[in-house]
Amino acid sequence: xxxxxxxxxxxSASVGDRVTITCRASQSISNYLNWYQQKPGKAPKxxxxxxxxxxxGVPSRFSGSGSGTDFTLTISSxxxxxxxxxxxxxxxxxPRLTFGGGTKVEIK
Amino acid sequence: xVQLVESGGxxxxxxxxxxxxxxxxxxxxxxxxxxxxxxxxxxxxEWVSGISWSSRxxxxxxxxxxRFTISRDNAKNSLYLQMNSLRAEDTALxxxxxxxxxxxxxxxxxxxxxxGTQVTVSS
Numbered sequence: 001x002x003x004x005x006x007x008x009x010x011x012s013a014s015v016g017d018r019v020t021i022t023c024r025a026s027q028s029i030s031n032y033l034n035w036y037q038q039k040p041g042k043a044p045k046x047x048x049x050x051x052x053x054x055x056x057g058v059p060s061r062f063s064g065s066g067s068g069t070d071f072t073l074t075i076s077s078x079x080x081x082x083x084x085x086x087x088x089x090x091x092x093x094x095p096r097l098t099f100g101g102g103t104k105v106e107i108k
Numbered sequence: 109x110v111q112l113v114e115s116g117g118x119x120x121x122x123x124x125x126x127x128x129x130x131x132x133x134x135x136x137x138x139x140x141x142x143x144x145x146x147x148x149x150x151x152x153x154e155w156v157s158g159i160s161w162s163s164r165x166x167x168x169x170x171x172x173x174x175r176f177t178i179s180r181d182n183a184k185n186s187l188y189l190q191m192n193s194l195r196a197e198d199t200a201l202x203x204x205x206x207x208x209x210x211x212x213x214x215x216x217x218x219x220x221x222x223x224g225t226q227v228t229v230s231s
Contacts, residue, residue: 001170032214036153043203043221044153055219087153091216095167097143097155 002093006100012108019075021103023088028068032092035073039084110134110220112204117225130187130204138182141207144189146200158212165212194229
C-alpha cells in the first residue's frame, strides 16, 4: 500500500503568514493527490484536486503543487478561518485511497 | 444542493453486525462513485471503501476487507455499508462521501461529505 506522510504534524502561525504543508508518498503517484480542510466538529472540505487544481469556491490564497512523490499545499496569507486540520489523499493505488495523517494549523 | 444523510450507527458489541445507510439528494446519484470514510475519536481520516456508479468497481481498505461490504441502490439514491465481525478498533464517525467522478479510479476525488454517523463497538 502507498503510505502518505505529512509534515509537519502541527504548526503555529499568525494571521497573514505564508504557510506550507508537505505531503510525501511512499512511491510515485503522478499528480493523483488531493487536499482537504477539516474544522473541529465538521466534515472535511475539498480544497485542491489533481495536485494543483483549485476546487470551485475555494479562495485563491490556497494553492497546490508537486508530482511524483512530493507535494505541497500553500496558504499565501493565513486568514482566521484557515485555522484547521489539513489532509492530503492519494488515489493512484486504485481502487484504494489513502489519506495522510493530517497537519493541524493553530494560532500563534 | 448536495445532501448526504447517514443513518444506522449506534452502540454494538464486538463481533456483531451493523448496516449503515446514506440517502443522497441534490445530484444525479448514478453519475458518481461513492465512498465511506471514517474518523476515530481524535484521529485522522481513514478511507474505508468505495464503489463506482455501476457497482462494477469496488475497493476496500485492508483493515476492513472480508468484514465490510459496500453496496448501492441507484433507484433509491442510496449507499450502504454492511459491517460484520465488528471490532473495538472500528469505533469511529463514519462519513458517506460523493466522488467528483463516476469510477473509483486514479482520479478519485471526494467533493461532498455527509455529517457522519457514529459507530461505537464496545461490550
